[in-house]
Amino acid sequence: MKRSLHPSCLFLIAAPMLALPLLSSAQTLAPTTVTQTTSVTLPQDLHASGTISSFNAKGMMMLDPITGSMTEYMTNADTMFVDTHGRAIPPDRITQDTPVTVHYTPVGNMIVATKVVANTALTSDGTLVEVSPGVLVIQMPGASTTPARYVNNTTTNYVDQNGKPVPPASVKAGAPVRVFYTKVGDTLIASKVEVLGAGPTGLPKPPVKTETTRTTVTREVRR
The missing domain is CATH 2.40.50.140 (Nucleic acid-binding proteins)
Known part of the structure; x- marks a missing residue:
């Protein structure tokens, strides 16, 4: 006598076989997270030292004492003015012949000063x-x-x-x-x-010379 399988039995047998491709497909389609490392190039700390030849609200001219060349730097509201200890100073402390170190950034054809350090002589x-x-x-x-x-x-x-x-x-x-x-x-x-020790002409005072005068006395001898 031949027995036939009930449809529900066939489903129980086929279900695990159908689940295997689905599980494999799910693993294949799982999203993969990729971490990318982006390198950031920091701006260089450009700076130069010299003495101020002119200064106004818009910028300044600095003389390189070694090469004798002149460079123009633009200033703005973000430009910091400090002394050699990093303490903020008013911009009007920067005058002609003030020795400074200028930290700057090139912007197109201009050179923008980001920080001006007034050097103490x-x-x-x-x-x-x-x-x-x-x-x-x-x-x-x-x-x-x-x-x-x-x-x-x-x-x-x-x-x-x-x-x-x-x-x-x-x-x-x-x-x-x-x-x-x-x-x-x-x-x-x-x-x-x-x-130091300069006289009116700016030179050291010359030593005082002492002149010795000899006096000759002639006596007449009577015979």
């Missing part, structure tokens, strides 16, 4: 050993001290102790001086040379 006292176009050599107190070399250019001011201008050609080796300078890397830039 350093000073050194000593005796002028050598003076020539472009170079000043100062011997500091102490025989073992190595003489210091400073860059000397057309922007270096020469004054006496009263602040009156002195002709650069009149300042000779041997004069006691005070040098006001700034550091640009390892280079010392002389911004002002003050002649």
Whole structure:
């Protein structure tokens, strides 16, 4: 006697076989998450040092003391003005001949200053050993001290102790001086040379010469 399977039995047998392709298809269609790493190039910290030759509300001109070239920088409301300690200062502290370091960003054909650091001038006292176009050599107190070399250019001011201008050609080796300078890397830039113990002409007072006068007395001898 042949037995026939009930339709419900056929469904129970076929159901697992039908589920396998569906499960495989579901695994194939599962979304895959891909993580992409995007590298961001940070802007370079561009900066330059020099002295201010002109300054106004829109920008400033800076002189490179080494090359003698002039560069124009634009300023805006976002430009920060600070001292060498990072403390904010009013923009009117920046005047002509102020030594500065300018941090900037090129924008098209313009150079925009993002931060202006006003450098505090350093000073050194000593005796002028050598003076020539472009170079000043100062011997500091102490025989073992190595003489210091400073860059000397057309922007270096020469004054006496009263602040009156002195002709650069009149300042000779041997004069006691005070040098006001700034550091640009390892280079010392002389911004002002003050002649110490200077007289009205700006030169050290010459030593007073003492003249000895001899008096000859002639006596007449009577015989």
